[in-house]
Amino acid sequence: MELVIGNKNYSSWSLRPWLLLTYFEVKFSEIHIKLFSDDMHDKMEKYCPNKKVPVLIDNKISSNFKVWDSLAICETINEQYLDGRAWPKNINERVLARSICSEMHAGFFALRNELPMNCRRKPSSIKLTEAVQQDISRVIQIWLNCLSLHNESLGEDNNQFLFGEFSIADAYFMPVVSRFNSYAIEVPQQVNQYINKMLSLPAYQQWKKAAESEKEVIAVAEI
Ligand SMILES: N[C@@H](CCC(=O)N[C@@H](CS)C(=O)NCC(=O)O)C(=O)O
Structure with missing residues (x-):
């Protein structure tokens, strides 16, 4: 099985299925496409029906088996x-998890445009627009709601994933966690605990290390 992905430092959509596979130790290999490089279009033509990354290729399932779009890949x-x-x-948690992933997938444009994922950015704050503040508030509301489901008493040991166990929802919000860290977004203590838990996941650490060793700098928002 192969996962076609973009630059690890920037490609937030690639991170989602990559983290899911890596967290659950599903074996796969990576095909890299450097976003906005000279050969990007030729490689996209070859591997990506939608001319975007990520794409999952799995000839074990059937010949020429390709899935594109991060949510379809995670499913x-x-x-x-x-x-x-x-x-x-x-079931109640499952529909909530599906809803928040779809909401993430289809929205949060200000967050995606104004706070592009940049894993190796030294954390520091920037001026936030009203639109991005609204997106940030909504993310915090989603996380607090999910975290409250399994954190009956909010003691220090109650350091859970969004739905207790790691799920697609955590993989889906990993790039947002990374952005909140990179842009030093202020969050409530319980959310901060969740952010730290996610940032210290060995799978994310592995991704970040690879992102740090990439040399290219891309001056484009929302990739
Ligand atoms: N909805 C798609 C979005 C994929 C996407 O926009 N990928 C970006 C990189 S993170 C891309 O391939 N950009 C290249 C381009 O648009 O030309 C998904 O969930 O996979």
Whole structure:
């Protein structure tokens, strides 16, 4: 199985399925496309039906099996390799997890444009517009709501993923966690605990290390 991904420092959509596969130790290899490089279009032509990354290629499932778009890829990994355990077991939590992933996938334009993922950025704050502040508030509201489901008493040991166990929802919000860290966004203590937990995941550390060793600098928002 191969996952076609962009630059690890910038490609937030690539990070989502990559983290899911890596967290659950599903074996795969990577095909890299350097975004906005000279050969990007030729490689996209070859691997990416939608001319975007990520794309999952899995000839074990069937010949020329390709899935594009991060959410469709996460769903496919969950179905084909994880026996459904990457969504919460409880139906109410599962629909909530699906809803917040879809909301992330279809919105948060100000957050994506104004705070582009840049894993190796030394954390520091920037001036936030009203639009991005609204997106940030909504993310915090989502996280607090999810975290409250499994954190009955908010003691220090209650350091859970969004739905207790790691799920697609955590993989989906990993790039937002990275952005909140890079741009030193102020958050409530419980959210800060979640952010630190996510940043210290070995799978994210592995991604970040690779991002740090990439040399190119891309001056484009929302990639
Ligand atoms: N909705 C898509 C978005 C994919 C996307 O925009 N990928 C960016 C890189 S993170 C890309 O390939 N950009 C290149 C381009 O648009 O030419 C997904 O969820 O996978």
